[in-house]
Amino acid sequence: MSWLVPDIFQTLTVPSHPLLPPKLVAGGDGLPSATASRRHLHLLLMRFKPSATNFHHFAKHDLNNHHHLTAFSTLTQTLTSHPTQSPTTADDHLCSDTTSEPLPNHEFSFSEPPDLQLTREARIERAWSHWKKLGEPKVIVAPMVDNSELPFRILCRRYGAEAAYTPMLHSRIFSENEKYRSQEFTTCKEDRPLLIQFCANDPETLLQAARRVESHCDYVDINLGCPQRIARRGNYGAFLMDKLPLIKSLVEKLALNLAVPVSCKIRIFPDLQDTLNYAKMLEEAGCSLLAVHGRTRDEKDGKNIRANWDAIRAVKNALGIPVLANGNIRHMDDVRNCMEQTGADGILSAESLLENPALFAGFDDHGKVDRGELVVEYLKLCEKYPVPWRMIRSHVHKMLGESFRIHPHVREDLNKQSRLSFEFLYGMVDRLRDLGVTRLIYEGTCSESVSGNKDREL
């Protein structure tokens, strides 16, 4: 059963916990103690539900992953144009493999019978059944171009994220270009539950792209919220809000033809009733999970414009499928408040998670988060799971932004590097430590740190 051991967790030195069942602590047939302890502690101390229920989810989730793992061992891949080529096994990476057969690892098929022939109640029940099978993730890494790539997703998962989206992938380029696929999409066996997001404006192209990845994710997601100029030019994202019949056909195409469910991420309309009609249309078209970013297409400044949680609440009340809330999640208090106020089934965080990937573990600026330590952990993941340097550079800037504000000359030195190296980056973190602007993340033990935040329990 060694395939159950997520080796990404093995660098953690977390004490075992008396509440953890021996089977999971012991290794052997179970998980290594560090893995089990960390996740179990997190579930016990930070979560929304009684610990017994959560433990059930935890065990169930890891067992569910078994279905996917065999798939990975059949795949081989090469990664090109990455910063380093560490020795890897076929299990370590997955880029969509153009030659691999679709992998029938979903006992719960959405494609037979066609989704739209089911009654609304049956579709909703099926959507919930799938969501429950995934353990009803509550705190989720939002999709972020160049930023929610594999090493960052794993880092966030280590610190409490229960699911993650990939960055938006361009469905046409993804279908056509092998290099794009291998550079922009990697995953590994620990990277679940996973939502793979595409932008699209052609149903057939979207389906072709989705078919390449459906075996390796838990949802194929459609980006209906990108408000950037590039999305206007490319006719995708939030600019499809002017073309609702096209959106409907995109969702229907996937719902009718994929073996995994379809999710959508939307922005709201200025008018609430328009938003509700839109959300209902998506549900009817076969969307099984809806993430609502509570800002309109024109409200691009997420730092200064508050997301409208009332609108998210109205969408949640109008729909039967699981609904996720997005916007204004900066720390765990926001998670609790947002879920209370919106009634949403989970939340996504983006910007704040970039600055603090340990956000979902309850570490915050007043707690014991040390960005330098997180950067080192992230860099090690990048050595193991190579990604383009632009992504690494972006994360280093975001995570160390505060330290750079205090010591701008260190940032200037970083900016001067036209070619980065891991050696340079590790050295830079050491330099910041010497300057006294970083602090160890675990000043006590993990359990102390987590229980220290018990008053933040949801």
Ligand SMILES: Cc1cc2nc3c(=O)[nH]c(=O)nc-3n(C[C@H](O)[C@H](O)[C@H](O)COP(=O)(O)O)c2cc1C
């Ligand atoms: C760097 C960055 C990249 C993003 N890329 C995507 C994307 O690929 N797809 C998407 O649907 N939203 C994308 N977003 C939007 C976020 O997913 C999220 O909806 C938005 O930032 C609001 O959440 P927040 O208030 O937690 O930041 C991106 C946001 C950021 C900051």
